[in-house]
Amino acid sequence: MDKSYWIWLQIALGEGARFKEIIEYFGSIENLYKSNILEWKMSSVLTPKQTENLRRFSLDDTQQIIYDCENNGWQIITYDDKQYPQRLREIPNPPAVLYCDGALPDVDNSVCIGMVGTRKASSYALKVTSLMAKAVGECNAVVISGGALGVDSAAHKGAISAGAKTIAVLGCGLGTNYLNSNSTLRNKIKQNGALITEFQPFAKASKFTFPLRNRIISGLSLGVLVAEAGVKSGSLITARYAAEQNRDIFALPASVLDFNFAGSNKLIDDGATVVTSPSVLLEPYCQRYSTVDMSKMKTLEELLVQERDKGANLPKEEKQFTFDNIVQDRRERVKKTSAVLELKDNEKAVYDALDESFTHIDEISQRCNMQSKDVLSVLTMLEIKGIVTSTSGKRYKIS
Helix, strand or coil: CCCCHHHHHHHHHHHCCCCCCHEEEEEHHHHHHHHHHHHHHHHCCHHHHHHHHHCCCCHHHHHEEEEEEEECCCEEECCCCCCCCHHHHHHCCCCCCCEECCCCHHHHCCEEEEEEEECCCCHHHHHHHHHHHHHHCCCEEEEEEEECCHHHHHHHHHHHCCCCCCCECCCCCCCCCCCCHHHHHHHHHHHHHEEEEEECCCCCCCCCHHEEEEEEEHHCCCCCEECCCCCCCCHHHHHHHHHHCCCCEECCCCCCCCCHHHHHHHHHHCCEEEECCCCHHHCCCCCCCCCCCHHCCCCCHHHHHHHHCCCCCCCCCCCCHHHHHHHHHHHHHHHHHHHHHHCHHHHHHHHHHHCCCCCHHHHHHHCCCCCHHHHHHHHHHHCCCEEEEECCCCCCECC
């Protein structure tokens, strides 16, 4: 089927529309398009507004979208395309079209775990999410999240560090100038998986687009981990979608005294599975999916030991995460995030060249194409701002 018909349908009905019953009534999407307005009005499956929008748009309105995708190397995956995940087809309101930058993993034959949580995450939530994503990624699971700051970024980074596939479901169109501070990570995601969205190229993000994209995160997943969430957060919207789609819901326990981020505990009260180790996320699926290799599963302690830099000049007693210090840590984390968002020019270039493991200044200089003396000057300023940490041997990492 010509992709234009599906793009037309999505333009006319809007993202998130329930179109399956409409297509079934008319027999095919081509029949729907070729029907006249009287047939649309007489049908029992179209509202007056939908009828008007079907009349207002035509296949001609799809040509610029197709051109933009071809010009930028973005894939158009329609509902009837063989690449379209069957798992996503089965939800009540699947996207008519997915726009994809990268290579979409084989979702239907993979264990896909969604990981979501607050942008204003504590170091505790970020660390646990990253370790969980790394652990399941090493076992060949696919990690799915939303590409945003906070927990989303930690999930994607954890998967990438394991050499695993990861998918970011965006709440805006490809090519949109949104969240530039995360552009480096998004480039890594599409090299290790895909950026996908149902919003047409260059469509801007809004308070309405993110709740819509959340149903896709859960729809692609077998289970969704909520790492840290407020009682009225987008993460709980994803969990609600997961429940409606008959997906498993996992939750990371939070402090009962941290009232602003009590959403995770509310999920546990409602029956979500408590996650205290990475194996909990994969055990329900390992018998059904041969792609999962549980022999590679590590404990949280093994992962922490593995990533510890023995050459780093760090205190012998590393900071311990407790529920008592999480609230204060979150405040500090929010300040650091704000400082990162304000970076520009050379400071941003140097910061983007860093990661969470110590890197020598010469390699940092190569990554950002700057001379070492200039990089050293910038790193000094970033250390003063508290967003970069140094150790012996002229090595630096993100704080």
